Amino acid sequence: MADLIAADDVLLFVNAAITSTGQREFHSGAEEQGLSLGFLHRYLLVNYRDLYAATLALDINDHNAALIVRNLLVTAAEADAEQRRAEGRLIARRLELLPPQRVYALFRELRRARVNNRRTRAIMRDWLAARPDPAFDAVKYRGAVKDAVRHAHLRPDGELGPFLFAFRRPAAYTTPILETWRRAHYDQTALYALPYTVAEGFAAKHRIPRAAFLERIAPRLTRLERLRLQESARERGAGAVRADLTTMPLTRLASYVLGLSLDERARRRGELTEALRASARRTAGDQAGRWGRVVAVLDDSFSSYGSGTKRRRPLAVALACHFLLEALAADYAPLWLSGRDDALLVHPYGATPLGERVLDGLDLGPDRLVIVSDGWDNAPPGLAGEVLRVWRTRLDPGHTCGVVHLNPVYDAGGFDVRRLTPVVPTAGIRDAEDLVALTELARFAEGRTGLPELRAHLDRRVAAFLGEDT
Template sequence: MTDTYADLLACEDLLLFASAAISSTGQREFHSGAAEQRLSLEFLHEYVHGTHPDLYALALALHVNDHNAAAIVHRLLSNPRTGASAGERARENALIRRRLAEMPPQRVYRLFARLARERVNNRRTRATMRAWIAARPNLDLDAVKYRPGLRAAARHARVALPEEVGVFLFSPPGERRRHRYGSPLLRAHGRAHYSASDLYDLPYTVAEGFAARHRVPRGVFLEGVRERATRAERLRLAGTARRHGVGAGPDPAAAPLLRLCVYVLSLPTAERRDRRAELEGALAASALRAAGPAAGTWPRTAAVLDDSYSSIGSPVRRHHPLAAALACHHLIRALAPDSTSHWVSGHTDPLTVRPAGPTHLAERILDALDTGPARVVVVSDGHDSTPPLLADTLTLWRRYVDPDRATAMVHLNPVFDADGLGMRPLSPAVPTIGLRDPRTLPSLVELARFGEGRLGLSDLREHLRATADAYLEAP
């Protein structure tokens, strides 16, 4: 490695930004409020975009969460980089369009509405909006479900819309309702203003407003709209549906791993025990899907998982840190079938885990090392009850017990530390990387190599470009 000290600092800055963009959503956390989260995150975006503009866009290929992906796209469109080569500009455009295609449509429409409000009217922005809207599979559905966003984007980018969609979006209310639509969805929307029976032909989020308008009992509405709700909506409404005695619940096995873990943790402990076979089977199946071709390929791994009280998260991200730890438990078991898990509380039943007690990570990490693993994965927010003891223990272990690095250790942190402007580390001897969706665990472990100080900016730059190229070439 021939990087200078400045290069090593730049590498550290980029990893800090990547970690923050992966884990933070600008919402309230257990140890910091939403305002602090947003302020720190905004500073990191501004800093990296200003100091490393050639690498800023490449972060879109690093599994950054949708909140930060939208922020990156907004900054790239509203503050285009000067001096970029044609090849770099083409790659940026491809990354923007690929990431927008993968994001939830409501988030993309919010981004477009923001660009319209701020009058970001350059050719690149208009072309991005037109291309994304042209690729939408059902503009009738978007017109009903995301009407303000589609209207703002279409007006701002001067998008040529189908005639009926244009009438629905831009005509006065009276004319819009009198129009004879050929689209069944647009007709149902017009009839739902007057008839409660027609609201069940609409998407759940739209039908819910009409149900309140017509004062439809909640249980009756949930039973009628069940087939129109998405899988994620049915899972989120499972508790409400049970309270109203509405039919069979959602199929947990079909849910993504992190969402499934949030659902499991929302259940009372007694219900988890009663449904043990169903829930454990669903978790194992979801973890196997998340592992994909990498299932069973990891070496012997020990997981140290934080279930202390702070893992409860915040009211807006309830149980997210604990759900991330639970998801990592199941995913690591799929990746390394002979893995061991060590919960901070000493709990031995992952299905009934709950946030409680202090954080004594040093003891559990030593327990994990006693099993002789090739890799140790620690999932924690880094707020240990005795930070000096933990940091000294890991430093001494790395310096005197395992200087040859026979055992790799990585700390995955699901919580952005706004006050510290980064991810709260365990020790300088252990690289820390942000965690959002445990499905990205293998690539995060790969990225964490750059936090050990043995690889520098040139290696990271090469890794980012290779990752971006692979991301764009993936089907």
């Protein structure tokens, strides 16, 4: 029983670490989200420190990965030597995968918290030393780089020291990007050789019209910057800012599509559908077509709008899962709660009749039933859970049909993602790209396996994460 409780605690935390970013959701505010998430972090850190560190190898979101790293470093004195070695390797690997701006924000937080032990300084030193272009970072994240260098007691090589700290800077730099930055203060043409986020400030200083700026800075934009700016650039007549949608991450692409008007989606139906399918095929990889007959129950009720800070995020996950499941299945049937049959035109609307749609899905006799919903079954309340209970206990006790519930929304009041029934596994999901791995993790949530099995699963994931698998 103790093992089952421990396994349930770990899964509870993993669901939260995948879905919650401490921001406002449809049913709870940011403060409630932050307090609930903070409690779970502290609870797991104190009671299962090694498992808490091992979750860095799972598909948790960047917000929680940074919180885990921070908490492990703040409480380094509470770990023994073996734990510190294991944590150090996990932290170093996770920092390699985090966006640099997230890592620099973490370093600043450690500085504010006055965490300056030897291990923290070594981790910061090694991460900074591994950066592919320190001069680029110094220009793009100048204030954060200064704070990190000071906190780790480092001496930057070459011209980085004068660039970051000298009161009177040199009349010229030999490092190209540093010299470009210096010239951009008075030469408008120089700013177009800088990263977009830096050049944008210089463009405002020189009062360059937005359309002209976007047209000329287009070659310097990253893939995601192009996606984010494409529509505003088009409105201003900057046609050079065009993103190759077929190369975009699936969930990010789904969010972009949902941000377009219904008329725009209908007008660009062929382009958008092909882009979503191409991204889904790339995500499915060698699993494409191997899942047999799949039925998906997809939530496009009003609560799928999310919140002002996470606008349409739950619906974007459902839309991305729709295209991914289409690629994974040999035979696929999507069932949207609204009854719509045009996935490209879905929008948040109406109640959440999950029970009816689950009945419809089971009636099709699938090999797998995948439910993507926030779990607020309200038309009528509780019907979906009762349908699944009767199905699993009376009609299909042998599990001939695999059922899994993927929930993209953290329920702060329940310290978990909202579940439909205890007899069907529920896993939190933030990005559809993690769907395959999460369906494997969800089997531990059925209560039939305990801590040893979960530890073995985490050990395998940690080994693969650290490149130690054979």
